[in-house]
Amino acid sequence: MKVAVLGAGAIGAYVGAALHRAGVEVSLIARGPHLEAIRTSGVRVLSPRGDFTAHPHATDDPREVGPVDHVFLGLKANGYASAGPMIEPLLHEATSIIAAQNGIPWWYFHGLKGPYEGYRIESVDPGGAVTAALPLDRAIGCVVYAATEIKEPGVIRHLEGTRFSIGEPTGTPTGRCAEFSDAAVAGGLKCPVEPDLRRDIWIKLMGNIAFNPISALSRATMAGICRHHGARELVRAMMRETVEVARNVGCDPGISIERRLRGAEKAGEHRTSTLQDLEKGKPMELDVLLAAVVELADLTGAEVPTLRAIHAVSDLLNENLVRTG
Incomplete structure (x- = not known):
């Protein structure tokens, strides 16, 4: 082979x-x-x-x-x-x-x-x-x-x-x-x-869609995001909206938001790949994480106001990064 x-x-x-x-x-x-x-x-x-x-x-x-x-x-x-x-x-x-x-x-x-x-x-x-x-x-x-x-x-x-x-x-x-x-x-x-690999995709995405852009916007580690009450609630909201989109396209991740949060918290002071890209001046991998889910929300009629807001500000950050890079 x-x-x-x-x-x-x-x-x-x-x-x-x-x-x-x-x-x-x-x-x-x-x-x-x-x-x-x-x-x-x-x-x-x-x-x-x-x-x-x-x-x-x-x-x-x-x-x-x-x-x-x-x-x-x-x-x-x-x-x-x-x-x-x-x-x-x-x-x-x-x-x-x-x-x-x-x-x-x-x-x-x-x-x-x-x-x-x-x-x-x-x-x-x-x-x-x-x-x-x-x-x-x-x-x-x-x-x-x-x-x-x-x-x-x-x-x-x-x-x-x-x-x-x-x-x-x-x-x-x-x-x-x-x-x-x-x-x-x-x-x-x-x-x-x-x-059914799509279930794995959504389980992992529940974490990536929230922690990756928030880490880039705040420069915080995964544990740091979890320790901050407001940020933790933001993660919960993004995960809830993501699960709704997943179900609308026929896939139930089958894992609770609290369990997914605890799993992410175990990563400790980990800097997400998106934050690492930002620190290196590289374009951030946001389209497949955020833009795609917002697009699927539009396709299926899901309400995702939190995802839209985070996508807007992180996309603006990415545009500025590309422009000045």
Whole structure:
């Protein structure tokens, strides 16, 4: 089995190192000092589960890799639309694209029976640009329950969690999901194949949709947000509205808001990925988190005043970031 990791940052390099440890032929596609460090010394993973070093092939040119069986996307979702030229050299007729993203994916209504089957979410897939780059029939969803960071080029600090839930948009079990899952498990990860990955998507999104933009607006950690009474109530309101939208499109997350809050609180003084992007001057990944849910609220008639307000101010912050960056 051949796997290419496109966007071998903190999560991508961690997954690639685990797969390589399992004997998979892995190629990491990265750039800059991180790429040079991997070429020289491999990927060093520092983890409470045990440190290890892997030496997968690493390059900045997908043409050097050629067609593979699975492409694992470690890119931010706001980079998907422009990923076509990097993806194309990696594809053969049956290559899957496993997208490890936060928020609502571009394939969400693909193969989903019901009144919205085939609906394209404009805020996630503007003009169909993401679908053009990442064909729907190649998509395998992936919800990440792991926290990692790049400690220094070539060195990944694994903080917690090893679960990467995957699943077909149709919910049908397939050999390609089973193949990737088996390899990931052999490399030390948890990789269940879920018959209803959309439920996982909404459970994780309940936290991301609230904590990520609030952290960027306030510069607070997850624990700091939870400690502040007003902010905690804001999170509750955003979660309630998110659950209503999920139910309107046919998915009940099946988890209480209080339980989801407690789970987020356990993350402690964690700075969300959105806050980290802001601090680095990078565009924030808000469309798939907030804009998509507001769009689905409009589609289904849900009332989401809190989500609209937070989306407006965080989007303004993002526009200013892009303009001055």
